[in-house]
Amino acid sequence: MNFNATLIGQMIAFAVFTWFCLKFIWPPIIHALEERKKTIADGLAAGEKGRHELELARGRFVELTREGKQGAAEIIALAQKRGDEIIDKAKEDARLEGEHLLAAARAEIEQERLQAKEHLRKEVAALAIAGAEQILMREVDRDAHNKVLERISATL
Amino acid sequence: MSEGLTSTSYIKHHLQNLVYGKLPAGYERADGTVIEQGTWTLAHSPREAVDMGFWAVNVDTMGWSLVLGLVFSYLFYRVARQAHAGVPGGLQNLIETLVGFVDKCVKETFHGRSDKLIAPLALTIFCWIFFMNLMDLLPVDLLPLVAGWLSGNPHLYFKVVPTTDPNITFGFSLSVFILIVFYSIKIKGIGGFVGELTLHPFGKWMIPFNFLLEGVSLLTKPVSLALRLFGNLYAGELIFLLIAMLGYWQLPLHFVWAVFHILIITLQAFIFMMLTIVYLGMAHEELH
Numbered sequence: 324m325n326f327n328a329t330l331i332g333q334m335i336a337f338a339v340f341t342w343f344c345l346k347f348i349w350p351p352i353i354h355a356l357e358e359r360k361k362t363i364a365d366g367l368a369a370g371e372k373g374r375h376e377l378e379l380a381r382g383r384f385v386e387l388t389r390e391g392k393q394g395a396a397e398i399i400a401l402a403q404k405r406g407d408e409i410i411d412k413a414k415e416d417a418r419l420e421g422e423h424l425l426a427a428a429r430a431e432i433e434q435e436r437l438q439a440k441e442h443l444r445k446e447v448a449a450l451a452i453a454g455a456e457q458i459l460m461r462e463v464d465r466d467a468h469n470k471v472l473e474r475i476s477a478t479l
Numbered sequence: 480m481s482e483g484l485t486s487t488s489y490i491k492h493h494l495q496n497l498v499y500g501k502l503p504a505g506y507e508r509a510d511g512t513v514i515e516q517g518t519w520t521l522a523h524s525p526r527e528a529v530d531m532g533f534w535a536v537n538v539d540t541m542g543w544s545l546v547l548g549l550v551f552s553y554l555f556y557r558v559a560r561q562a563h564a565g566v567p568g569g570l571q572n573l574i575e576t577l578v579g580f581v582d583k584c585v586k587e588t589f590h591g592r593s594d595k596l597i598a599p600l601a602l603t604i605f606c607w608i609f610f611m612n613l614m615d616l617l618p619v620d621l622l623p624l625v626a627g628w629l630s631g632n633p634h635l636y637f638k639v640v641p642t643t644d645p646n647i648t649f650g651f652s653l654s655v656f657i658l659i660v661f662y663s664i665k666i667k668g669i670g671g672f673v674g675e676l677t678l679h680p681f682g683k684w685m686i687p688f689n690f691l692l693e694g695v696s697l698l699t700k701p702v703s704l705a706l707r708l709f710g711n712l713y714a715g716e717l718i719f720l721l722i723a724m725l726g727y728w729q730l731p732l733h734f735v736w737a738v739f740h741i742l743i744i745t746l747q748a749f750i751f752m753m754l755t756i757v758y759l760g761m762a763h764e765e766l767h
Contacts, residue, residue, distance in 0.1 A: 325529055327500065333544060333650025340548045341596075344555070349599040351559040352578045358564035363655045403721040461724060 448476035490720050493619060494719060496644060497521060498528040498638040500535025522636075539626075539637050540644035547610040547641065555606070581605055581752070588756045591666070591763025597756060600658075604651065605752040611641040612712060612744030616737050619719045642712040642747075645705065654703035655755050659700065662762040671765070700758050710745050715740050 452472060502508070504516045509524035520587045521538070522528035529534070558574045567575055614622075623637040641647040664674045676693045677686045719740075722732045 325496075326649070327498070327531070327533050327535040327537065329541045329644065329646035330650050330653070332536060332541050333647050334654050336541075336545055336548055337607075337650060337654045338605075340552060340607060341600050343552050345596060345599040348555040348559045349602065350643060351562045351580070352555070352575060352599075355562035355564050356575055356579055356582075359567075362564055416726070479732045 444476050446471060451475060486724055487536060489724065490717070491525070492625070492634070492636065493720050494638070494643075494717075495525050495636040496537040496638050497539040498531060499538045500528075500531030502527065502531060506530065517580070517721050537644055540641040540647055541640065542615060543639055543649055544611065544641040547614070548565060548607055551603070551606045551610055555602075576722060577606065584753060585756055588753065589760040589763070591662075591760055592663075594763070596658075597759055600759075601752045601756050604755055605748050608642060608651070608708065608751050609745065609748040610674065611647070612748055613641045613738060615643075615715055615719065615744060619716070619723050640712060640716055642708055643716045645709045648705040648709040649701070651708075651751070652701035655758065656701035657746060659697075659758050659762045662759060666763050667765060700754075704754055704758075708747050708751055711743055715743055746754075 497666070499519070501517055501519050502514060509511050509527055520533060522535075555574055562571065562575075581602045582598055582709045587602055589597055607682050609694060617639065622639040623635070626637040627633040636671045638644060660672075663675070667675065676697065677683075677690045679689060679690055680692070714738075718736055719733070722729045722736060725732065
């Protein structure tokens with residue numbers, strides 16, 4: 324063991340290298356390490372949050388689906404009811420219309436019957452008069468016998 | 480191992496630093512020549528190295544220490560310059576693992592007021608000492624051979640493992656010692672530091688005894704730090720040297736010892752770092 328100025332040289336070198344490390348090596352590396360640690364922590368937190376949100380979204384999705392199904396069912400029921408109503412109303416309308424048409428037809432038939440009857444009566448009356456004329460072999464005085472003729476024709 | 484060398488001279492040669500220093504005027508060199516005036520030169524024998532006194536430098540260990548420090552700084556700086564929080568590449572991954580490891584050690588051990596110096600200091604100590612220790616895994620004759628070939632002197636002294644030089648390990652531990660004293664005074668004040676050294680464990684009536692006890696425990700810290708690292712690596716190097724003298728049998732033995740040594744060099748670097756953190760943590764704590 325032989326001590327010489329190497330000791331002092333080593334101490335100076337040690338101081339210089341330590342200073343260099345302190346100034347230029349340690350801070351950037353430790354900074355990068357801290358930053359990466361933070362990035363990873365943030366990423367993990369974000370992932371956790373995302374998972375939580377997915378869970379929530381899944382819950383909402385189920386609820387929405389259920390609501391949608393329920394709404395659709397309600398709409399279908401309503402539509403069915405409305406359809407039934409429309410059919411019922413249409414039936415009713417048709418029935419009323421039918422009755423109406425029937426009544427009109429009846430009235431028309433009645434009227435035509437009356438007309439035919441009148442016509443027939445007039446014809447019979449004319450026939451009767453013509454018959455009577457022929458029987459009497461003379462001209463019937465229409466004016467004088469109008470009353471009689473009308474009465475006959477009324478009885479027919 | 481060349482012909483005509485004894486085991487002792489082989490080992491002695493390997494344990495001698497390449498020293499550059501000043502030889503005084505009228506000094507008789509190892510080859511018998513006498514120099515006229517004081518000369519700055521490389522020592523040619525262990526005795527010359529000793530006679531150069533304190534103002535001489537171990538060119539080999541100091542040089543490798545600086546080279547490895549530069550390797551450490553360059554590697555880490557290259558990563559630090561483009562460090563980003565994205566997905567790290569290969570080297571960045573490795574270095575971030577190291578930095579994270581050191582940071583964790585410091586956070587778990589150092590409970591003082593957070594200080595910006597401690598963690599970078601620990602990283603420098605760990606990596607630099609690890610690189611120095613790693614030199615021990617190179618075959619013991621490889622770099623001396625290359626150095627001898629490059630310098631044209633095949634018997635050039637050349638030690639490649641800086642941590643087998645007590646100058647280097649004490650260079651670390653004395654710096655740590657200075658920091659211990661500095662932080663003790665900074666945190667506790669001069670009075671607090673002196674009080675810590677004198678007023679316990681036995682109260683004010685035993686001040687001389689307390690001072691002796693605490694003084695020894697304070698001075699033991701740098702000495703034990705440096706000697707532990709030096710001793711482990713010196714012994715490891717010695718065993719590599721002994722194995723290297725076994726001829727072809729050295730290959731399997733060398734492998735086994737090298738594998739075991741991987742553990743030692745990492746462990747010693749780690750222990751040095753941890754103890755530095757612990758000592759500095761103690762310097763930050765208000766005791767009693």
